[in-house]
Amino acid sequence: AQSVTQPDIHITVSEGASLELRCNYSYGATPYLFWYVQSPGQGLQLLLKYFSGDTLVQGIKGFEAEFKRSQSSFNLRKPSVHWSDAAEYFCAVGPPLGGYQKVTFGTGTKLQVIP
């Protein structure tokens, strides 16, 4: 069964510092991998996605993520965090091309940004 692990429930970084949010997945085939961001009381916004090809993917708001098959990881990074990045971040895994199966979410990492 597919699963996603986000080991960090809560992370605090200073504004301007770099950020890395960890994500490990378990999936029987080559999955789609996603990162979503959710501001308090809001919906889910897709930051970036990985299907195939270059293992370093660029997303919106200056975020990037690197797929490492050997480690079953898809960590999210940002070189310099802004106060507006404070939100909850969800890693998710989805079915390969054409599959109907659900997208499975990790438990989320809540990011706090301090001045």
Next chain:
Amino acid sequence: EPEVTQTPSHQVTQMGQEVILRCVPISNHLYFYWYRQILGQKVEFLVSFYNNEISEKSEIFDDQFSVERPDGSNFTLKIRSTKLEDSAMYFCASRTGRFRDVSNEAFFGQGTRLTVV
């Protein structure tokens, strides 16, 4: 850009009442989903729907829940007799699902916040 639309954005209902949450998926999508997020918790899968039938459901999706695509554009989630623990944000999502479609991610609506009192 096409988007998934959910209505209402917030609904308050009394325990034991029936509620219907409405979603308009993206028009050429084939797969539809409902997810639930209890406040402060993870996003949980409820049900997936394809070709006018449920293709997968979670243990959360018991007999109190049902889904329907009544008119080819709307996708609804009905909770027959709401309980306090049904209070959550409910997200609808849709995907193209077409084989080898590179835009195969799920597009999520903004959610309906259901409060059961």
